[in-house]
Amino acid sequence: MTLLGSIASKAGFSNGRAWDPSTGIPDLTGKVAIVTGGNDGIGFITARELHKKGCKVYLACRNEEKAQDAIKRINEASPGKPEGLVFLPFDLTELKSAEKAAKTVQEKEQRLDIIVCNAGIMAWPYELKNGVECQFWNHLGHFALVKPLLPLLIKTSKEPGAQVRVVSVSSMGHKFAPKPDFSSLDAVNQNFGSTWTRYGQSKLANILFATALQERLKDENIHVNSLHPGNIHTSLTRGPVASYGFFGKLMQSISSYAAMTPFEGAKTQLYLAASPEVSEKDYRGKYFVPVATPATPSAYAQDRELAEQLWKLSEEAIKKADQLASA
Numbered sequence: 001m002t003l004l005g006s007i008a009s010k011a012g013f014s015n016g017r018a019w020d021p022s023t024g025i026p027d028l029t030g031k032v033a034i035v036t037g038g039n040d041g042i043g044f045i046t047a048r049e050l051h052k053k054g055c056k057v058y059l060a061c062r063n064e065e066k067a068q069d070a071i072k073r074i075n076e077a078s079p080g081k082p083e084g085l086v087f088l089p090f091d092l093t094e095l096k097s098a099e100k101a102a103k104t105v106q107e108k109e110q111r112l113d114i115i116v117c118n119a120g121i122m123a124w125p126y127e128l129k130n131g132v133e134c135q136f137w138n139h140l141g142h143f144a145l146v147k148p149l150l151p152l153l154i155k156t157s158k159e160p161g162a163q164v165r166v167v168s169v170s171s172m173g174h175k176f177a178p179k180p181d182f183s184s185l186d187a188v189n190q191n192f193g194s195t196w197t198r199y200g201q202s203k204l205a206n207i208l209f210a211t212a213l214q215e216r217l218k219d220e221n222i223h224v225n226s227l228h229p230g231n232i233h234t235s236l237t238r239g240p241v242a243s244y245g246f247f248g249k250l251m252q253s254i255s256s257y258a259a260m261t262p263f264e265g266a267k268t269q270l271y272l273a274a275s276p277e278v279s280e281k282d283y284r285g286k287y288f289v290p291v292a293t294p295a296t297p298s299a300y301a302q303d304r305e306l307a308e309q310l311w312k313l314s315e316e317a318i319k320k321a322d323q324l325a326s327a
């Protein structure tokens, strides 16, 4: 890596590694993927590039109009395979919607090769949504989607030539997390005095989820990894605008000049979702930075006991779905 690449990487930008999905991803015909938040930002690029390679892609989104518009735009970019793109209703903040989305895929598909847990919000004002701090749903909604799909992922992993992947999109912002306490929802639901701390907690959970999931799949041919995609110009800055008004807008406009493009920003998750290199190098439970480079996350993010505590809390939350929905 060049000196410039190393400095850029430390600041959360691309290290300049050349990796191109058009050559780095093989033909995916016959394979099936779910991309959450596939209607916008790096999720949209991820869905588009997987589809270009022949993969059937479920765009798991909360807004049908936006999802159908994204499907239209992807079809325009790679025409001829309209049946390969499907809108899957999914709202991170509603456990029942995750359950229903997982059931739909189980009923319709014989296989599931890739899940990219990408949807998320950043730096939103403090609010409890269905009984849980709104940004913590960045983790909990994905847990609720992935867990019931594990039998289908495991079944697929036994097929000849299978390269099954779960990708958890985190952020270098996981380093803003408070001293973590995943012993109860009350502990998670604290305000912590800063929206960035709460975002950090959710993004730390994205990494620990990948760790705990990989542990459960350690004997399977399934690779689970997490990543910081980069500092990218996307709609994610809607959160800072809602929290900080003028200063949020300022951040948004600086990002439009200084940040990475969504295409560059989607590369690391595309690599983890579909590059054969991940299986060849047997990357399991690792954290990556752009572009497609293994890195060391914070000490909390390497804490396996914490990962187990989070898993337990998430399972308990799922059991309380009805109670949370009426909170």
Ligand SMILES: NC(=O)c1ccc[n+]([C@@H]2O[C@H](COP(=O)([O-])OP(=O)(O)OC[C@H]3O[C@@H](n4cnc5c(N)ncnc54)[C@H](OP(=O)(O)O)[C@@H]3O)[C@@H](O)[C@H]2O)c1
Pocket: 036, 037, 038, 039, 040, 041, 042, 043, 060, 061, 062, 063, 066, 090, 091, 092, 093, 118, 119, 120, 121, 122, 169, 170, 171, 172, 228, 229, 230, 231, 232, 233, 234, 235, 236, 237
């Ligand atoms: N951009 C960056 O610099 C950056 C840096 C580090 C990490 N990340 C991570 O990258 C991921 C993608 O972000 P992005 O930059 O592409 O942002 P984005 O353009 O705002 O896209 C976020 C996607 O998540 C969806 N989403 C948000 N809340 C949802 C919910 N409750 N249920 C279902 N879908 C929901 C959005 O849907 P709607 O269109 O309906 O809102 C949208 O499709 C996030 O997990 C983010 O934390 C981004």
